[in-house]
Amino acid sequence: MKQRFTTQRRSQLVQMVVNEGSISITDAAKRLDVSIETVRKDIIHLDAQGMIKKVRGGAMRIKELDIEHPVSEKHSVNIDKKLAISKRALDFIPDGASIVLDAGSTPMILAELLAKKSGYTIFTNSAPALHALLESDNDIFVLGGHLRKSSGAMLGAWTNAMLENIHPDIAIIGTDACTPTGPMVTPYEEVTVKRNIFSVSQKTILLADSTKFEKTAAFLVCDWDDIDVLVTDSNVSQDVLEEYQNRVMITVADRDLT
Structure with missing residues (x-):
């Protein structure tokens, strides 16, 4: 419990620094x-940990803060890597599995791949993923809530209430940033939804392309202990991969780690 409070406090401190540029110790x-x-x-x-820069009397921001961009913009960034990540994620999803699919550009690409398959039960809080799945031969459930137009995510109390009543086999989640502390997002509303998604699921798979390791965000989603598999791409440096492998199981979509 003490470690959890420490992690939350440090997450708040990072948030202050990335939002304000710098902060004094006092x-x-x-x-x-x-x-x-x-x-x-x-x-x-x-x-x-490379999250902030220690300076005399305080700390300052050293990494790019992820600013939320429309999902249509994110979809086109690093598209080849995101497709490879999504294809590899399919290897972790058994035939006929129940899946909760989070909002995000890479989960949306996975939704497009799942739309070509059948026999899955898919829960999603993503409007773009829902659109991709509309004509598929899968059983689709919408985790409705307040629509965040920039990301297409449905969030809030309604979404969280619906999550309490499902127990899927696999959770597929996205993130704005990967840090040594854990995955992070900028919109605070996403934190609770993501935490509830993996808390009701038997297995959690995080999809994060290499650009997510080059930035930070405002809010810590969870510790790496809460993630079963991190699927990324080969543009992540070997040093970073080795550091993260001590925290979470990593699969590099377009390269075999062995």
């Missing part, structure tokens, strides 16, 4: 309601 301690020494240790830890 200001951070006051806003987080902890001691100056605790913040100092957090900054040293996060600096070592």
